[in-house]
Amino acid sequence: MEQINIGLVGFGTVGQALYEVVSSARNAHAAVKRICVRSLDKPRKVQVPAELLTTDAADIVNDPDISLVVEVIDDPEAAYRITCDALRAGKDVVSGNKAMIARHLPELIELQQTTGRALLYDASSCGSIPVIRNLEEYYDNDLLLEVKGILNGSSNYILSRVFDHGEEYADALVRAQKLGFAESDPTHDISGNDSLNKLVIITLHAIGVYVPPKDIFVYGIPTLRAEDIRYAREKGMKIKLVAQVVKLSDAKFTMFVMPEFVAPNRYIYAVDDEYNGVVIRGECYDRQFMFGKGAGGRPTASSLLSDITALRHNYRYEYKKSGFSPRPEYTADVTLKIYARYEHTDLRAGLPWIAVNEEYRCDDYRYAIGEIRLSDLIEAAPLLRADDIFLCNFPRFFADRDD
Numbered sequence: 001m002e003q004i005n006i007g008l009v010g011f012g013t014v015g016q017a018l019y020e021v022v023s024s025a026r027n028a029h030a031a032v033k034r035i036c037v038r039s040l041d042k043p044r045k046v047q048v049p050a051e052l053l054t055t056d057a058a059d060i061v062n063d064p065d066i067s068l069v070v071e072v073i074d075d076p077e078a079a080y081r082i083t084c085d086a087l088r089a090g091k092d093v094v095s096g097n098k099a100m101i102a103r104h105l106p107e108l109i110e111l112q113q114t115t116g117r118a119l120l121y122d123a124s125s126c127g128s129i130p131v132i133r134n135l136e137e138y139y140d141n142d143l144l145l146e147v148k149g150i151l152n153g154s155s156n157y158i159l160s161r162v163f164d165h166g167e168e169y170a171d172a173l174v175r176a177q178k179l180g181f182a183e184s185d186p187t188h189d190i191s192g193n194d195s196l197n198k199l200v201i202i203t204l205h206a207i208g209v210y211v212p213p214k215d216i217f218v219y220g221i222p223t224l225r226a227e228d229i230r231y232a233r234e235k236g237m238k239i240k241l242v243a244q245v246v247k248l249s250d251a252k253f254t255m256f257v258m259p260e261f262v263a264p265n266r267y268i269y270a271v272d273d274e275y276n277g278v279v280i281r282g283e284c285y286d287r288q289f290m291f292g293k294g295a296g297g298r299p300t301a302s303s304l305l306s307d308i309t310a311l312r313h314n315y316r317y318e319y320k321k322s323g324f325s326p327r328p329e330y331t332a333d334v335t336l337k338i339y340a341r342y343e344h345t346d347l348r349a350g351l352p353w354i355a356v357n358e359e360y361r362c363d364d365y366r367y368a369i370g371e372i373r374l375s376d377l378i379e380a381a382p383l384l385r386a387d388d389i390f391l392c393n394f395p396r397f398f399a400d401r402d403d
């Protein structure tokens with residue numbers, strides 16, 4: 001079998017793991033021929049022959065012996081330029097760059113069509129879990145109702161350590177970085193934006209609709225405090241950072257990323273540390289669950305390798321669901337039930353609640369629990385940036401089907 005020559009762009013945690021995995025794979029028939037790095041002299045765990053390294057991505061894009069570019073850098077706009085150049089140069093691309101893909105999906109789909117080349121990116125969402133290819137191929141019918149889960153390993157690692165092991169938030173964050181789970185800027189992990197990017201990609205493959213990240217409500221865990229953990233524990237629940245896309249009817253769907261109270265009878269309750277878990281719900285099969293390592297060099301490299309070998313069999317995403325008619329439309333006109341804890345920023349008075357069911361106040365903090373429109377939370381974004389508040393969702397969709 002003819003060998004695939006790979007040009008690897010990015011040689012951080014994931015790039016180095018991929019180099020090792022490809023070098024030891026018995027059936028990939030692939031070899032890394034060139035590696036584009038930011039600095040030639042940087043000390044690295046994985047040693048490679050010096051002639052493989054370059055600092056110019058053009059050395060890869062313009063090399064006629066390289067048929068496949070694997071892109072694993074952390075700058076989404078640089079990644080976008082390299083991906084477009086590689087597709088235009090007649091090369092296939094495998095990418096793990098969720099921010100680039102979520103931002104530029106429509107253009108990237110069009111470019112695949114005009115160039116005839118393929119871009120695969122299962123590694124962009126949920127690390128080692130093959131969620132994109134399954135949504136694309138197996139769930140290619142009208143039955144899908146909801147995709148919901150933990151899509152970010154670092155924030156889940158932090159929540160597990162703080163919640164289950166009583167560790168300090170800041171210590172857990174530093175360890176998530178040391179273990180190679182976190183983004184180079186870990187605010188993307190804890191703000192929920194990394195989960196949001198993955199949700200945008202998952203939604204396109206789940207129901208065939210692209211919604212730009214800027215239109216979607218996202219709330220993360222940077223302001224989580226001991227009192228929120230205490231509240232959850234008293235109710236016998238955990239707090240998880242959950243991303244969800246939910247079909248409300250044949251005509252409408254909603255999506256958002258938010259911390260959520262998770263009861264012990266939920267699949268994602270047991271998803272701890274850097275693991276991710278995705279619940280897929282459909283008309284005929286109720287719930288299915290995919291679980292696996294969502295971050296880290298080797299788990300992500302396994303997913304990249306799987307896309308590399310899929311390209312050998314001429315696999316490409318067909319984006320079949322984008323042609324479904326009619327397709328549901330995104331709406332934020334939906335009612336959520338949330339917990340809003342605050343100190344100085346008065347969320348009781350400042351948010352347009354539909355109803356407040358419960359209120360609590362003590363010297364240090366207050367909270368309100370009640371119903372609110374998702375669209376009003378989007379409108380309230382400036383207020384919700386305050387660092388003395390925390391929001392957490394109570395799951396409502398399909399609650400009657402979860403016994």
Ligand code: HSE
Nearest residue numbers: 152153154182183295
């Ligand atoms: N920083 C990401 C995470 C890496 O923690 O999930 C995998 O996408």
